[in-house]
Amino acid sequence: MCGIVGIVGKSPVNQAIYDGLTVLQHRGQDAAGIVTISDNTFRLRKANGLVKDVFERRHMERLSGNIGVGHVRYPTAGSSSSAEAQPFYVNSPFGIAAAHNGNLTNAQELKESLFKEARRHINTTSDSEILLNVFAHALTACTAISLQPQDIFKAVSETHRRCRGAYAVMSIIIGHGLVAFRDPYGIRPLVLGRREGPEGVEYMVASESVALDVVGFEFMRDVAPGEAVYITEEGELFTQQCADNPVHCPCIFEYVYFARPDSTMDGISVYAARVHMGRKLGEKIKKEWGELDIDVVIPIPETSCDIALEIAGVLDLPYRQGFVKNRYIGRTFIMPGQTIRRKSVRRKLNAINAEFKGKNVLLVDDSIVRGTTSEQIIQMARDAGANKVYFASAAPEIRFPNVYGIDMPSANELIAHGREVDNICEQIGADGLIFQAIGDLIDAVRQENPTVQRFETSVFDGDYVTGDVDQAYLDALDEARSDTAKASRANIEDPNLEMHNEEA
Numbered sequence: 397m398c399g400i401v402g403i404v405g406k407s408p409v410n411q412a413i414y415d416g417l418t419v420l421q422h423r424g425q426d427a428a429g430i431v432t433i434s435d436n437t438f439r440l441r442k443a444n445g446l447v448k449d450v451f452e453r454r455h456m457e458r459l460s461g462n463i464g465v466g467h468v469r470y471p472t473a474g475s476s477s478s479a480e481a482q483p484f485y486v487n488s489p490f491g492i493a494a495a496h497n498g499n500l501t502n503a504q505e506l507k508e509s510l511f512k513e514a515r516r517h518i519n520t521t522s523d524s525e526i527l528l529n530v531f532a533h534a535l536t537a538c539t540a541i542s543l544q545p546q547d548i549f550k551a552v553s554e555t556h557r558r559c560r561g562a563y564a565v566m567s568i569i570i571g572h573g574l575v576a577f578r579d580p581y582g583i584r585p586l587v588l589g590r591r592e593g594p595e596g597v598e599y600m601v602a603s604e605s606v607a608l609d610v611v612g613f614e615f616m617r618d619v620a621p622g623e624a625v626y627i628t629e630e631g632e633l634f635t636q637q638c639a640d641n642p643v644h645c646p647c648i649f650e651y652v653y654f655a656r657p658d659s660t661m662d663g664i665s666v667y668a669a670r671v672h673m674g675r676k677l678g679e680k681i682k683k684e685w686g687e688l689d690i691d692v693v694i695p696i697p698e699t700s701c702d703i704a705l706e707i708a709g710v711l712d713l714p715y716r717q718g719f720v721k722n723r724y725i726g727r728t729f730i731m732p733g734q735t736i737r738r739k740s741v742r743r744k745l746n747a748i749n750a751e752f753k754g755k756n757v758l759l760v761d762d763s764i765v766r767g768t769t770s771e772q773i774i775q776m777a778r779d780a781g782a783n784k785v786y787f788a789s790a791a792p793e794i795r796f797p798n799v800y801g802i803d804m805p806s807a808n809e810l811i812a813h814g815r816e817v818d819n820i821c822e823q824i825g826a827d828g829l830i831f832q833a834i835g836d837l838i839d840a841v842r843q844e845n846p847t848v849q850r851f852e853t854s855v856f857d858g859d860y861v862t863g864d865v866d867q868a869y870l871d872a873l874d875e876a877r878s879d880t881a882k883a884s885r886a887n888i889e890d891p892n893l894e895m896h897n898e899e900a
């Protein structure tokens with residue numbers, strides 16, 4: 397997942413974009429970037445690392461201008477090179493920079509057609525550079541010296557016609573303004589906010605509402621699936637539905653794991669959705685494990701805390717924070733390789749022995765993906781003196797790769813792939829294991845917004861909403877992006893010359 401932020405303000409936006417990115421850091425820890433427009437020129441700083449490390453004072457001073465876009469990256473395509481950090485830039489037409497959250501499923505085909513039809517060269521292996529070029533090429537259809545809102549909306553429609561997969565996009569065009577749009581399924585989130593200042597109205601678009609909150613913008617609404625928002629440099633807002641057949645299918649994993657609990661996306665409070673997940677799972681545990689001798693419910697920090705508290709309530713058991721999280725270690729699941737993920741769990745979480753000694757504990761996590769966390773944490777609970785260790789997952793078994801912006805490219809790396817519950821339980825070393833039922837997960841999330849007809853649930857059921865993902869695609873993805881493939885490539889790949897950037 398990645399996080400994106402864009403602002404059209406009446407005064408410099410660099411600090412506000414930076415602040416917005418810091419609260420979207422949980423969506424991507426690999427790289428960060430900001431681009432602004434000042435004196436009809438792009439100012440860009442992007443590099444690998446966390447927001448606090450990428451932007452030094454000297455960079456911030458140079459990111460001048462009242463309009464800009466920022467990005468935090470969690471790679472799902474291409475490489476982890478700093479040359480693939482975002483935003484990307486193309487010089488024609490007008491000069492466009494863009495940031496993308498999501499993943500294209502027809503990137504290769506687009507790359508070839510861009511070359512054949514438009515002689516456009518893609519210099520990296522990033523799907524986001526391709527997406528930007530598709531949009532830029534679509535804009536060239538308008539030959540006027542200045543674009544009208546309708547020209548921009550036409551280009552977004554054309555982008556929708558060509559691109560498959562998931563994309564929430566934010567771009568700024570020199571001499572024009574900011575254009576944000578969401579794929580016709582609305583797989584990735586995008587919210588719009590406004591702020592009334594002494595010099596007029598300012599607008600902000602972001603992946604999650606928490607970014608609006610911290611920067612002091614008021615939430616207006618979600619950008620609709622397929623819709624485009626155009627805010628001119630002068631601050632005039634235009635919006636239009638640009639997809640022929642938008643179908644709202646937000647990614648359910650945003651609510652399980654990715655998004656911050658204090659965000660509301662697509663009319664759904666992430667916190668409330670997690671509480672409902674806890675209630676549903678608590679009821680399932682009560683029904684199926686009624687006779688079980690559990691003494692205490694313990695969350696695996698951080699994402700599962702709200703879920704575990706609700707489960708404890710349903711089961712009428714004490715809730716204890718038996719693990720302490722090292723706040724200086726980031727999220728482990730979105731780290732780039734299995735070795736670093738494995739090491740980080742132990743560095744990140746430590747047990748309080750008194751909460752485990754001689755007790756039968758129920759550990760709760762939001763999800764079990766590769767099993768990296770659960771396997772180690774169960775051992776830690778035993779080492780801390782637990783008698784029996786039961787485990788509950790607020791998401792169902794994850795058995796299928798993700799192709800829409802979550803880096804789960806290989807079914808073979810998923811612990812639930814080809815395994816039933818008993819077998820997974822054995823693998824992670826638990827005395828009992830229970831998963832949320834898919835129907836209960838959907839009900840828990842939909843409870844907050846019953847108008848959502850369908851969620852993107854492919855990691856649980858293998859049903860890919862865009863309809864273009866077949867076994868051959870998944871095999872190619874596995875071959876290109878599995879942990880083994882990434883590790884072997886790391887030894888032979890030269891780092892890109894990073895033509896975008898000044899010296900560090």
Ligand SMILES: O=P(O)(O)OC[C@H]1O[C@H](OP(=O)(O)OP(=O)(O)O)[C@H](O)[C@@H]1O
Nearest residue numbers: 698699727728729764765766767768769
């Ligand atoms: O089965 P796995 O492959 O280990 O993946 C699942 C785990 O990874 C995530 O935690 P993470 O540490 O990323 O973030 P958190 O602190 O927000 O829970 C998630 O919350 C689970 O704990």
Ligand SMILES: NC(=O)CC[C@H](N)C(=O)O
Nearest residue numbers: 397398471472473497498
């Ligand atoms: N997680 C994402 O949204 C990734 C965006 C894009 N596919 C990249 O790899 O940079």
Ligand SMILES: [Mg+2]
Nearest residue numbers: 696697698699
């Ligand atoms: Mg976790």
